[in-house]
Structures are given as C-alpha cells and as structure tokens.
Amino acid sequence: MEGLILLFVSSALINNFVLAYFLGICPFIGVSNKISSAFSMGIATTFVMVITAIVSWLIYNLILLPNQLDYLQYVAFILVIASLVQFVEMVIKKVSQPLYRALGIFLPLITTNCAILGLALFIVLKDYNFAQSIVYGFGVGVGFTLALVIMAGIREELDLADVPKPFRGAPITLIVAGLLALAFMGFAGLITI
Amino acid sequence: MKKVSLLKEYTKGLWDQNPTFKQILGTCPTLAVTVSAMNGIAMALATTFVLVFSSMIISMIRKLIPNQVRIAAYIVIVAGFVTIVDLVMKAQFPAMSKSLGPYIPLIVVNCIILGRAEAFASKNGVFSSILDALGMGSGFLGALFVIGSIREVLGNRTILGVAVLPEGFTPWLIMILPAGAFITYGLLMGLSNAYMEKKKENERKAIYNKYITAKQFVNETEA
Numbered sequence: 001m002e003g004l005i006l007l008f009v010s011s012a013l014i015n016n017f018v019l020a021y022f023l024g025i026c027p028f029i030g031v032s033n034k035i036s037s038a039f040s041m042g043i044a045t046t047f048v049m050v051i052t053a054i055v056s057w058l059i060y061n062l063i064l065l066p067n068q069l070d071y072l073q074y075v076a077f078i079l080v081i082a083s084l085v086q087f088v089e090m091v092i093k094k095v096s097q098p099l100y101r102a103l104g105i106f107l108p109l110i111t112t113n114c115a116i117l118g119l120a121l122f123i124v125l126k127d128y129n130f131a132q133s134i135v136y137g138f139g140v141g142v143g144f145t146l147a148l149v150i151m152a153g154i155r156e157e158l159d160l161a162d163v164p165k166p167f168r169g170a171p172i173t174l175i176v177a178g179l180l181a182l183a184f185m186g187f188a189g190l191i192t193i
Numbered sequence: 194m195k196k197v198s199l200l201k202e203y204t205k206g207l208w209d210q211n212p213t214f215k216q217i218l219g220t221c222p223t224l225a226v227t228v229s230a231m232n233g234i235a236m237a238l239a240t241t242f243v244l245v246f247s248s249m250i251i252s253m254i255r256k257l258i259p260n261q262v263r264i265a266a267y268i269v270i271v272a273g274f275v276t277i278v279d280l281v282m283k284a285q286f287p288a289m290s291k292s293l294g295p296y297i298p299l300i301v302v303n304c305i306i307l308g309r310a311e312a313f314a315s316k317n318g319v320f321s322s323i324l325d326a327l328g329m330g331s332g333f334l335g336a337l338f339v340i341g342s343i344r345e346v347l348g349n350r351t352i353l354g355v356a357v358l359p360e361g362f363t364p365w366l367i368m369i370l371p372a373g374a375f376i377t378y379g380l381l382m383g384l385s386n387a388y389m390e391k392k393k394e395n396e397r398k399a400i401y402n403k404y405i406t407a408k409q410f411v412n413e414t415e416a
Contacts, residue, residue: 167386
C-alpha cells in the first residue's frame with residue numbers, strides 16, 4: 001500500500017508527464033488558455049488514462065504475452081486507445097449529458113495525445129502489476145491536470161503582460177513551461193523510488 | 194514548370210512550413226530527445242523513414258480507403274513502419290535504441306506524420322507525397338540538429354561528442370535538463386518569428402520605396 005502511494009506521488013509530481021517526459025505537449029500548449037477548459041481537459045484525460053492503463057495491461061499480459069505477439073504491441077495499443085476513446089465518448093453521451101457537454105469536445109483530441117500511448121508503453125516498460133498500473137495511470141492523469149491548470153493560470157495573467165511580439169503565443173508558453181519544469185524539479189527530493 | 198513545383202514540394206518543408214518552428218508539430222520528440230545532437234539526428238532519421246514510407250503507402254491506397262475509417266487506417270500503417278524501425282534499431286544500434294527509449298514507439302502519435310498523411314498524402318500523387326515527406330523530414334532533422342547542438346554545447350561542452358568549448362567553461366546543467374529543452378525551443382521559435390517579421394517588414398519597405406520613386410517619376414514628368 002505504501003508503495004502505491006509513493007508511486008502515485010512520484011508519477012504525479014516528480015516524473016510529471018508533461019514537464020519531465022514531454023508527453024502531451026500539444027494539448028498543453030493548445031488547451032491551456034483558460035483555467036476552466038484546462039481543468040475539463042485534464043479530467044477527461046485522467047479518465048481515459050485510468051481506463052487505458054487497465055485495458056492495455058490486460059491486453060499485454062493476457063493476450064499478447066501468452067501468444068508471443070508482443071512485437072504487435074504498438075499496433076494493438078494505438079488501435080485500442082483510438083477505439084476506447086470513441087467508446088468512452090459514446091458511453092458518456094448515453095449516461096450523463098452534462099458531463100458530455102463538459103468533456104465532449106476534448107475527447108476526440110485525446111486520441112492523438114501522446115501521453116496516453118506513452119502511458120501504455122511505460123506500463124509495459126516498467127513491468128507494473130495490475131494494481132500499480134491503475135495507480136500509475138491515475139497519478140499520471142492527476143499530474144497532467146495539475147500542469148495544465150497551473151499553466152492556464154499563468155497564461156491568463158500573461159495575456160495582460162507586454163510580451164515582445166515575435167514571442168507571443170507558443171514561444172512564451174514554452175519558456176514559461178521551462179520555468180515551470182524548473183520549479184517542478186524541486187519535487188525531486190521529496191521521495192526516492 | 195512541372196519541375197519547379199515538384200522542387201517546391203520538397204523545399205517548403207525546410208523553412209516556409211518547417212514542422213518544428215512554423216507548424217509546431219511533433220513537439221514531444223523535439224523536446225525529449227535533443228539532449229545531444231546525435232540523438233536528435235537519430236530521432237529525425239527514424240521519423241523521416243516512417244514519414245516517407247507511410248506517406249508513400251497512404252498516397253498509393255488513398256482511393257481504396259473509405260473516408261470514415263481513414264484515420265484508423267493511417268495509424269495502423271504508421272504503427273507498422275514504427276515497429277519496423279524499432280526492431281531494426283534494437284538489433285543494429287542497441288545503444289541508440291536504449292537512449293531514445295520509449296520515444297521511438299511514440300513516433301506513432303507524432304503529429305507530423307498523421308498531419309502530412311491527412312493534409313498532403315491523402316490528396317496527392319505518390320511522387321509528390323514522397324518529396325513532401327522528405328522535405329518535412331529534412332526540416333525536422335535541421336530543427337532537431339540545431340536544438341540538440343545548442344543544448345549539447347552549453348550543457349556538455351561538445352557537439353556530436355567532439356569537445357568545442359574549453360575546459361574552463363562550466364557546463365550549464367540546466368540545458369540538458371527538461372527545463373533547458375523548453376527554454377531553448379521557445380527562444381529559437383521566438384527568434385525565427387522575429388526574423389520572419391523583419392523580412393516581411395523589409396519586403397513591405399521595398400515595395401513602398403518602389404511606389405514612392407514611381408510616383409516621383411510621374412510627378413517630375415508631369416511637371
């Protein structure tokens with residue numbers, strides 16, 4: 001249990017997917033204009049991440065490994081993720097209309113979010129067991145949401161700042177992200193895994 | 194005329210539509226692997242390989258794929274080529290494969306590849322698709338090499354493993370950390386924007402000056 005909590009903290013803060021592994025930069029730059037939309041995007045991504053962690057663990061360990069098909073993992077994962085996102089979208093639409101309205105437009109974007117495929121690959125690479133995979137997926141999702149919301153908060157303030165013209169938009173966002181990554185490095189001493 | 198436009202398919206990826214600085218595509222590998230120039234080159238070559246072959250196949254079968262399932266079809270084709278690259282790198286260049294780690298399989302979701310498939314290969318012939326892919330790949334290679342070199346020089350005093358800066362220079366550790374990647378990329382993108390603006394400004398000035406001299410000429414002849 002203690003190991004799982006440590007895993008959660010390390011995946012959310014220390015090895016933050018956006019700021020340490022550079023995964024999911026596209027939505028990080030694209031959707032981080034407003035705190036509210038950043039938060040919705042983060043929740044939707046976390047949701048898909050937990051499901052992806054479960055499904056990809058099951059597929060890899062129950063189908064691909066026993067049949068020695070692990071060289072097919074990339075094809076299998078990407079297909080599963082693409083169809084999973086579609087499926088999640090349909091389920092949410094059916095179950096909860098308000099949730100669908102809140103998350104709806106973000107779900108199709110998640111398919112091309114490299115953080116999702118990255119998560120599936122890291123679970124295989126680090127050889128996590130089932131419980132660890134779920135916690136890892138959740139932790140990564142929380143870390144992603146955190147980075148996105150902090151960034152959105154900074155960018156809302158940045159709109160009021162007098163940034164040199166060539167640096168407006170993506171360049172200044174990247175530089176701010178660099179400073180944020182520097183700040184997140186402070187978490188590195190928190191725990192050791 | 195035909196030849197000129199074909200050449201254009203190649204050269205537009207180098208600067209005008211450079212995937213890294215102009216279209217801001219494929220940022221994840223750009224930031225992640227550019228710890229050294231060599232890593233950047235290897236990553237760009239792997240990506241270019243996948244890009245060229247998947248563009249070729251997609252443009253060959255573009256009329257056979259039903260419109261509704263095209264994205265899924267593209268992804269499967271791309272994933273196939275990425276698997277080839279990954280297995281070849283594991284067998285031939287185990288050290289490089291290890292240092293690039295999960296970023297090789299992540300080429301599957303590199304937006305440059307799907308972006309070019311959707312925006313170009315699905316609408317154009319095989320030959321121009323290959324040229325377009327080669328151009329985009331070269332642009333990507335150039336960008337990764339520049340970012341990788343800057344980070345390697347300042348963070349490690351070397352380019353491609355050869356020491357360039359003297360012993361007395363204290364390496365900036367931040368450059369080989371994630372933060373350095375973001376900052377280098379941001380600064381370079383800003384500088385390239387500034388350069389483009391300056392160029393446009395000069396062009397505007399040149400046109401304006403021409404107009405002024407023409408007007409003066411007309412005025413003088415009338416007088």
